Amino acid sequence: DAARPVPMHLLLGPRRRPSLCGELDSSQFLLDWRMHGAVASVGRRTNYNDRYNDLVADLPWILGSETEPVVVIHSNQRVSAAVLQSKEAQALMGPKAQELFQLPYLHAHILELLFEPSEQLAARHQQVLQAALMGRKKLMAIHFRAGNKSPNRWNDPPRHGMSDLDGFLACAQHVERTLKWQDNEVAWYLAADTAEVATSSMVNDLASRGKLAFLPAGHGDASIVHLDRSPLPLAVNGLTETWAQWLTIASADAVILSTSNFGVTAAEAGRVPS
Numbered sequence: 001d002a003a004r005p006v007p008m009h010l011l012l013g014p015r016r017r018p019s020l021c022g023e024l025d026s027s028q029f030l031l032d033w034r035m036h037g038a039v040a041s042v043g044r045r046t047n048y049n050d051r052y053n054d055l056v057a058d059l060p061w062i063l064g065s066e067t068e069p070v071v072v073i074h075s076n077q078r079v080s081a082a083v084l085q086s087k088e089a090q091a092l093m094g095p096k097a098q099e100l101f102q103l104p105y106l107h108a109h110i111l112e113l114l115f116e117p118s119e120q121l122a123a124r125h126q127q128v129l130q131a132a133l134m135g136r137k138k139l140m141a142i143h144f145r146a147g148n149k150s151p152n153r154w155n156d157p158p159r160h161g162m163s164d165l166d167g168f169l170a171c172a173q174h175v176e177r178t179l180k181w182q183d184n185e186v187a188w189y190l191a192a193d194t195a196e197v198a199t200s201s202m203v204n205d206l207a208s209r210g211k212l213a214f215l216p217a218g219h220g221d222a223s224i225v226h227l228d229r230s231p232l233p234l235a236v237n238g239l240t241e242t243w244a245q246w247l248t249i250a251s252a253d254a255v256i257l258s259t260s261n262f263g264v265t266a267a268e269a270g271r272v273p274s
Contacts, residue, residue, distance in 0.1 A: 011243055012115045030113055043070030052077045056086075063088035078261060080106065105271050117247065124240050125247040132189035132213045132248055138181055140172050141252035141272075143263030144192040159258055166202050169212075172256045179254065188212040189252065191245045191263070193224055 014029040044066065048055040055075060062071055063086065073079070083089055084101040093100075100106060117125060133139055147159035160168075169188075176186055188211055190197060197203055198214055206212035224238060249255060249263055250270030257263035 009118065010240065011118055011121050013118055015112065015114060015116045033114055043072060044068040045072045046074065048073060048075045048077075048079075050076065052079065052082075055079055056082045059083065059086045060088055063092060076261070078265075105268055107265065108269050108271050111269050117243075121240055121243055121247070124244040125251075128241075128244045128248045129251050132187060134187045134210055134213060136185055136187040138186045138253045139248075139251065140176060140186055140188045140254050140256070141249040141263075141266075142168055142172055142188060142190045142256045143249060143258050143260065143266075144168055144190065144197060145258035145260045145262070146192070146194045146196070159260070162196055162200070165197060165200050168256050169202055169206070175254055175256065183211075186253075189248060190214045191249060195224060 014032045014034060017028040017030050046058075046062075048058075052075075055073070055077075056079075059082065062073070063083075081101065084093075084097045089097045103109065116122075129139075132141075144165055145159045146162065172188055176183070188206065190203065190212055192214065203212060203214060207214065224242075246262065246266045247270075249266035250272070252267075252270065252272055255263065255267045255272050257267065
């Protein structure tokens with residue numbers, strides 16, 4: 001996020017190109033997007049965080065009139081559809097714009113082309129994933145966003161009340177039965193933006209019988225941060241943990257999600273079936 005920059009190399013690097021033997025070559029990348037030195041200052045940078053309508057209104061200028069060879073757009077909202085459906089993109093790309101718009105899991109393809117997790121993030125993701133699975137075969141990820149339960153960490157409007165949490169868990173149970181999964185084969189992973197979920201009697205009952213994990217266990221709320229709303233000192237402390245939780249949602253076999261880009265993008269990145 002442009003307003004709260006973080007050391008990206010701690011999280012992501014360019015996707016390495018596999019060698020003929022299938023091993024990853026640390027010197028060869030599918031597309032090295034990193035910019036160094038004076039090259040990093042080339043082009044125009046625009047900040048459209050929380051300004052979706054402004055970005056859409058500016059697309060004729062960005063795609064049709066801007067003379068800079070590189071335009072870096074910072075946004076915390078999904079703008080791909082608006083870009084690909086714009087008249088300017090269709091004029092520049094022809095039928096390819098519509099083909100990309102209709103491509104299933106478009107963002108998963110883009111993410112896999114550009115990025116791979118850093119060693120630190122990949123290691124933490126595996127730790128969280130294995131702890132979430134608890135030795136079971138399948139994972140149901142539940143993303144619960146209360147929104148306004150951490151006022152000292154970020155400002156966000158209310159999303160879901162704590163009374164809604166039981167409904168999320170009931171929905172997970174319904175999905176599990178609909179898919180005809182065996183109870184003892186499926187673990188539930190609860191990713192939430194408030195530690196208050198740990199006070200739920202239903203959460204505690206599920207956790208006590210090894211059905212549900214709410215992580216990071218024992219860490220309190222130190223690693224519960226909002227990637228584009230928490231102040232930088234707080235965000236840095238929880239950065240790797242939050243990304244590991246995002247990757248764990250992406251690794252799930254099914255998801256129950258709040259209306260939030262955090263869970264939605266994770267599910268798409270992981271190609272979780274709808």
